[in-house]
Amino acid sequence: MAHLASSYESYETFLNGADAIWTVDLGALNSSGVSGTAIVATSTDEDGSSYLNVAISGTGLTPDQVHAQHVHGRFDASGNPIDSVSPTLADDADLDGMVEVLEGVGKYGDVLLPLVSPEGGDMPMADRNGTVSFLQSYDLDDAANFFSPVTGTDYTADDIMPLALREIVLHGVQVPDGLGEGTDGEVDGGTNGYTGILPAAAGEIESATLDEALAILGEQRATASAKFVLGGGRDVIDTGVGDDTVFAGSGDDEIAGGSDNDMLFGVGGDDLLYGNAGDDTIFGGLGEDTIYGGDGDDDLRGRQNDDVMYGVGGDDIMQGNGGDDVMLGGGGNDTMFGGSGDDAMEGRIGDDKLFGVDGDDKLQGNDGDDVVFGGSGNDTAFGGSGDDLMRGGDGDDKIYGVDGNDDIAGGTGNDTLAGGSGDDTVLGEDGDDQINGLSGNDLLVGGNGADMILGGTGLDIIGGGAGDDTISGGAGADEFHFDAGTGSDIILDFTQGDDVISFLDDGAIAFANSSENDTRGDSDLAAADFDTISTVADIDTGNDQQVIFSTGGLDDAMAASGADVEAYLAVNDGEDSYIYYDEDWSDTAGRELVATLEDVSTALTVSDFDVY
Template identity: 60%
Template sequence: MAHLGTSYSSYTTFLNQADGYWAVDLAALNSSGVTGNAILATNTENDGTRYLNVSIFAEGLTPDQTHAQHVHGLFDDNGDPVDSVTPGLAQDSDGDGIVEVLEGVPSYGDVLLPLVSPEGGEMPMTDFNGQLSFIQSYDLGDDSNFFSPVTGADYTGDDILPLALREIVLHGMEVPGNIGIDGPGIDEVDGNQEGYVGILPAAAGEIEQIDRAQALDMLEDQIAGASDSFVFGAGDDTFDAGAGNDTLRGGAGNDTLSGGGDGDRLFGDNGNDVLSGGEGNDLVVGGAGDDRLMGDAGADQLIGQSGNDQLSGGALADMLLGGDGDDFLNGGFGFDRMTGGDGADRFFHAGVAGHGTDWVQDFDDEDADLLVWGGGTATQDRFQVNYAQTEGAGDDTAEAFVIDSSSGQILWALVDGADEAIRVQAGGQVFEIA
């Protein structure tokens, strides 16, 4: 069994084959208002590699901020693990109403495992609603994963076991002015801060053992809660957000993301991504790489950015922006607006009435742009070009209207097209029609 990728679908697969399950009910610290939970699972692969997989979902955190999160643990004088507990105001030794990191350490212990992306060590970031969704896999035999950024101590995978004695802590919260006391030692909150304090504990919970059915039920709740926003890290991610107004960021890697129903925002970021908006009026942005973008049903905006991208609007009136690279733009059914950007771009029409008339903003014969006919075999005389000024086009140059002479349908309207040599690709042939 391959170990976990950073997606809910792969986490579900892992849970169905794991051999141990644990959960954390995250309780708010320092009146942060944070709620959430975590699922942990372990399994050993055929080659003997043992993995710990963690999925965390939390709400009520500070929006658009990175939030440190760790597995903490305590040891007795003999180095044996002892039970970690969630700190309370009884641990507020300086009496300022805030339990700071070092005040909490006697309760939950040192950091044993920073919950970050193993590839780059990135801490997760909340979305604009203060929601955090995090999925990662850790090789328990790779000691480089286990260390404390607080004390600088090094640990091993064995040190976090047994998990039922350990604690997860999430950090980072907004602090109003004049909160805290400047006492002896290091104070995260000393009365001088105002705003976001990244190290301050915001939520914590003790790890408790559960069974597979409980883990799968918790994961279903996480998926439902995270449908509004999900940020993936490095790796090839696959995720279908389902219903809701979703925001998905693929991060690095070749991602396959679907927004599902309603109005979604999908960002592929780096990599060769496949992004599908689903039903609703969606924004789909490819980022760097050779991406495939699909708007599906709805009035969508597709932006390829850099790379040789394929853009397909689907039903209704869409806006397609290819960006840099040699792009293929298919508006789909409806009256669409398309801009190829730099590169040799191709603008597709299916040759049927439902496809509508597509307006092409920047057709340029010097860039080797082509109109692509999808209506079957055709010759040069199938196409007629009429020229006319269009009110509001913003230029004295006439537009070129490419017409199917058989049906009379206007296929493409090329803005300022009167200055361009117009070529059509039909089947394996390319011919100039104007």
């Protein structure tokens, strides 16, 4: 049998020959008032191709807003599918009054299949009455359909089975102003407004009979959105062949550009604008517009309200300008500018460039080697697969590289930065940052401020930078970089024999006898660079020792010597180890604590040190 066409009539024909049928009763989440139903069924084509066919009807949604929807699923520690259930308010971990995306994942699991148009990545939009009607077919043999925009994980059709253990979730909630005051989640207590990522409704997928599914389909058809079935009485303009210029006027219009290089102006009203084929330029106008670039290298521009833009094919340029805009790139190498407002941008396929500019933006590169810049505001950014270049800019940003060898810098503000898998470079720059390399051999540098740095797994190089930092190397042989005059850091898990302390050569000290061999754990410092003493008074001023070990107690080691020797001193008190610096050791008042190595109760040795 042929797979589904986008009409209720063809869906009914399909149901009568479906291989298996399930239905979903969608219940409200987050006091959204949303309700609805879904039908999920599988079919096999004449050539043996398998399809998953979905029909969704939802009411009570926020009018004229895009509402994301997905099939979610959970797995146990061995990767076996387990039952997904709907979250409740008891899952509101940050107590902001709303169950957010990550809070719900523990109950219904990660996104396995985004319910969008496979051709263009289009998400459904509610009509002015708050109704969504959605019919779509998915090729089960096309792995590109199955992925998580939340975690960046790729899935397959096998992962969504058995469907009876899975759940459908609709997103997008109008949040009352003031809700969540004093929390730091997606609901912040300010002017919340429409929050597109909050779960609005969910329901478990359950096996059904043909008669049950046909009855639900009849109800869906009776309440179908006029925007989906009839077009809603708007003016419809199809430009046809040729390079056309069209000004729509003040109504809620629909303009289709045709096959050539068109220029479309929405002007007033909430317009629906299609570029289709060709290199098109589309201006949204004064209303809340929805713009599809189509094939070709298109230039799509919103204006002052909340616009939605889909690049679809080609290397597109999208500019949100004013308002809280949504931009989805599609198949080419796209460039997006958010403008003012809290914008959401997703690059999808290709090497994309995303610039949040102003506002608290959400940016996601997905596939390809992407460039992601948050700009001003408190931004959240995900790199996805590929080797991404990511910058936070101003504000308290959250940046996650996910896969690939990423280059991440937080900028100003107190940022949360995570490299993900791959060999990442992560720089905190200004502010009190939290940095996590996760897996891979990472280079992690805190920059200015009191930072918390976690190396994760792998052979990491970690430098706190300026400020008093707390550092954990994690699993693997790690290298901790230090220079005097940059703060007093704490290392939580230094492991002798694996990890090394590496001083900056030609930093506070120019090591007289150092050599460059860059072999971790085999010190670049020569034997003449080291000495062992009982007290500081034993320092030999005639030699070049710049790393000195104390065999006496901490009090003995810190006694002033009057010697004119610039050196680091390694001291152990039986519980922890300490590294001090002094430019001449003549006065204890000038002594600087460079690092504390917690729970390192054995005296440090030559093999614990290096230079870089």
